[in-house]
Amino acid sequence: MNYEQKLSKFWWLRNANSFAYFVRELTGLFIVFYIIYFLVSAFVEDSSNSFDFLRTSGFKIVSAIGFAAAVIHTLTWLWVMTNFIRKEIKKWQQILLFFLLIGLWIAVSFILLTVFYAK
Amino acid sequence: MCAQALIKIKRYSQYSSAESGASRPEKPYWQEFEIEANNGATVLDAIIMLKDTTDASLSFRHSCKMGICGSCGAIVNGKPVLMCQTFIKDLKQPIKIEAMQNFPIIKDLIVDIDEPMNKIRSVMPYTKRLKEKALEEGEYSQSPAQLKKIKQTSQCIKCMLCCSACPVYGFDKEFVGPMASALTSRYMQDSRDEAKKERLDRVTGKKGVWECSFIGECSRVCPKNVDPAMAIQRLKASGALRIAKKIISKK
Numbered sequence: 001m002n003y004e005q006k007l008s009k010f011w012w013l014r015n016a017n018s019f020a021y022f023v024r025e026l027t028g029l030f031i032v033f034y035i036i037y038f039l040v041s042a043f044v045e046d047s048s049n050s051f052d053f054l055r056t057s058g059f060k061i062v063s064a065i066g067f068a069a070a071v072i073h074t075l076t077w078l079w080v081m082t083n084f085i086r087k088e089i090k091k092w093q094q095i096l097l098f099f100l101l102i103g104l105w106i107a108v109s110f111i112l113l114t115v116f117y118a119k
Numbered sequence: 120m121c122a123q124a125l126i127k128i129k130r131y132s133q134y135s136s137a138e139s140g141a142s143r144p145e146k147p148y149w150q151e152f153e154i155e156a157n158n159g160a161t162v163l164d165a166i167i168m169l170k171d172t173t174d175a176s177l178s179f180r181h182s183c184k185m186g187i188c189g190s191c192g193a194i195v196n197g198k199p200v201l202m203c204q205t206f207i208k209d210l211k212q213p214i215k216i217e218a219m220q221n222f223p224i225i226k227d228l229i230v231d232i233d234e235p236m237n238k239i240r241s242v243m244p245y246t247k248r249l250k251e252k253a254l255e256e257g258e259y260s261q262s263p264a265q266l267k268k269i270k271q272t273s274q275c276i277k278c279m280l281c282c283s284a285c286p287v288y289g290f291d292k293e294f295v296g297p298m299a300s301a302l303t304s305r306y307m308q309d310s311r312d313e314a315k316k317e318r319l320d321r322v323t324g325k326k327g328v329w330e331c332s333f334i335g336e337c338s339r340v341c342p343k344n345v346d347p348a349m350a351i352q353r354l355k356a357s358g359a360l361r362i363a364k365k366i367i368s369k370k
Binding site: 004005011012014015017018021080083084 | 223231
């Protein structure tokens with residue numbers, strides 16, 4: 001009888017690439033948690049629409065965690081995007097492209113903030 | 120120049136030893152060997168030497184010894200590699216060698232590869248024409264640009280290291296897997312093939328390419344730089360476009 005091998009639940013610890021993938025997916029959960037917390041605070045608990053919950057320490061902590069998760073999530077996906085290049089590129093070129101994508105992300109964010117959201 | 124190398128191999132045998140009266144353990148177990156390896160020796164050279172001089176029962180697949188046949192895949196120090204392309208001098212000791220993950224072990228380093236081979240067969244690994252032209256009309260020619268499109272994915276040697284590295288395949292054996300997906304992508308891009316829609320439908324159905332989470336392990340371990348991860352993402356894009364076209368055409 002052949003021996004059936006079972007994949008360990010901790011397969012994501014076997015190398016850096018798998019760990020990075022796990023972190024990428026886990027940060028999504030924290031972002032979802034932040035969104036749910038915000039929606040519950042805004043639409044269920046804040047019946048007066050005063051948005052006082054924004055000033056509470058609890059919300060500030062959740063926001064900080066959500067923001068950190070969003071940044072890590074974005075950075076890991078920007079790194080994954082550098083793997084979409086069809087040409088074979090060297091490691092330093094991949095790193096350069098990664099930082100260029102970060103620069104593009106910051107530029108787009110700046111434009112959105114100053115042009116569309118600034119009053 | 121020779122150097123001592125300590126090798127640990129994960130052994131497994133489903134058969135009991137009739138001569139010694141001892142039965143083999145039911146689970147795989149580690150066995151240690153010490154060898155003298157020269158500077159240019161590969162892991163495959165080392166285990167062939169072990170089989171010849173120390174333990175003739177040691178079982179493994181190998182053929183070309185030059186990274187073409189894809190037979191000698193194994194996990195060496197935790198990484199799926201071709202043993203004939205992995206040098207002893209580059210490895211941290213003790214060198215741990217075990218059978219490829221995600222497949223049932225038949226004996227020692229030999230795994231059952233029927234399931235992934237069936238998946239390859241299921242994606243029609245050959246060019247298919249809706250209508251064949253007569254022999255007198257000549258061959259189906261390709262331009263250099265058309266050949267370049269299929270060159271990367273044509274390098275696949277079916278070593279199955281990608282399937283061994285894929286955690287999705289590890290948890291769900293029905294997943295089409297990176298190897299069959301890369302092969303599908305190869306024929307999808309072949310200018311001579313006329314069964315693209317049929318081929319795409321086969322890999323974008325249930326347990327198809329949508330199961331892939333883009334972990335990227337398959338491309339990382341591929342010894343031929345086939346980049347199965349990229350092939351799967353391309354198939355996802357093609358599949359999504361096909362679904363969109365189907366919806367629009369129904370309207």
